[in-house]
Amino acid sequence: MPLEPINPVSDPRIERKTAVLNGFTYHYLYGVPPGEKLIATVFLIHGWPDLSLGWRYQIPLLLDMGFRIVAPDMMGYGGTDAPKVPPNPINLYGLKRASDDIAELARQLGAEKIILGGHDWGGFVVWRAAQWHPELISHVFSVCTPYTAPQKEYLSLEDLVKSALPQFAYQIHLASGEVEKSVNSEESVRQFLKGLYGGRGPNGEYAFDPHKGVLPENLSKIGNSKILNGKVLDYYVKEYSRHGIHSTLNWYRTRMVNWEEDLALQDKKTISIPTLFVQATYDSVLKPEMSKTMEAFLPNLTRGEVAATHWALTQKPEEVNAILRNWLKGQGFGTKSSL
Structure with missing residues (x-):
């Protein structure tokens, strides 16, 4: 029987907490397994345009297995601070800062070791966090986002799009400042989120194209999404309306830093700890061929795949959870071992 996802309004399985991390306040979801069966702590890192609640189907599984759960809203999202740039430096939205903030939250919670999971931008964060804080991270898993090694030579986003990854052209649009001009009210945020999560217009119109970015001319036409709707959509709209869309897009302005x-x-470049990569077969941006060389850098890699788009966590939660459960059990969790 599938586990019920976390309810965004009220759910006894989680608490909503805040912590000041290196000078800025983060909001995070916190859950402790029932009884005395805590075996380890798992941090779950979301991407764009998502929130900590993006892990709503995985949190119940992990709690049931005996893990303590910590799922933060990342910088610029939801209940977490959204410092303006300028006057603040853009690296507040960078991978190192995110890694350092995760490490600080783990320290405050008394976790000497953590398992780290990510999706989308969160996947990029967890790979880097394992490199910046190897003493803290015992295991890493990423859904959709393949590992990319640090590069010695700088390659601009424009040059990357012209060469290996044309489907990354949307990132140029997201970084440009144009999206904020059309996604600037509660109603437009709602239409934007419905569109990014697969909603279509009456004639098949869509709100996002990997080669173009957000399509503002179609936002008003977008109908309901199958995977983000009802009270969950209402929650996302409320959380995204706190700061507006601009701060979340700062993540796309950090390539140089x-x-x-x-x-x-x-x-x-090599991450030797146990790692899991879950590929989404139909991800139109993070395509399967992008993960071909991962074994060269991840000697302890396990692979899984689900027949899903980019939103695998909520589109195929039972399949994702089965892969995650089997991998964790294969790593010895579910016994009385502890971290």
Whole structure:
């Protein structure tokens, strides 16, 4: 019997907490397994345009298995601070800062070791966090986002789109400042979210194209999404209306600073701890062929795949959960071991 996803309004399985991490306040979902069966702590890191609640189907599984759960809203999202850039530096939205904030939250919670899971941008974060804080991270899993090694030479987003990854052109649009001009009210946020999560217009109109970005001319036409609707959609609209869309898009403005900070990781390209990568077969951006070389850097890699689009966590939750459960059990969790 599938586990009930976390209810966004009220759910006894989780608490909503805040913590000041390196000077900024984060909101996070916190859950402790029932009874005395805590075996480890799992941090779950979301991407764009998502929230900590994006893990609503995985949190119950992990709690049931005996894991303590920590799922933060990342910088610029939901109940977490959204510092303006400028005057603040853009690296507040970078991979190193996210890694450092995860490490600080783990320290405050008394977790000497954590398992780290990510999706979308969160997947990129967890790979880097394992490199920035190897003493903290015992296991890493990523859904959809393949591992990419730190690069010695800088490649601009424009050059990347012209060469290996034309489907990343949407990132140029997201970083441009244009999206905020059309997604700037509660109603437009609602239409935007419905569209990004697969909603279509009456004639098949869509709101997002990997080669173009957000399509503002179609937003008003978008109908309901099958995977983000009802009270969950209402929650997302409320949370995205706190700061507006701009701060979440700062993550797409960090390519240069991420590369600069990655230079310190040139001798840490290999991640030797146990890792899991769950590929979404029909992801139109993070395509399966992008993960071909991962074994060269991840000697302890396990692979899984689900027949889903980018939103595998909520589109095929039972399949994702089965892969995650089997991998964790294969790593010895579910016994009386503890971290």
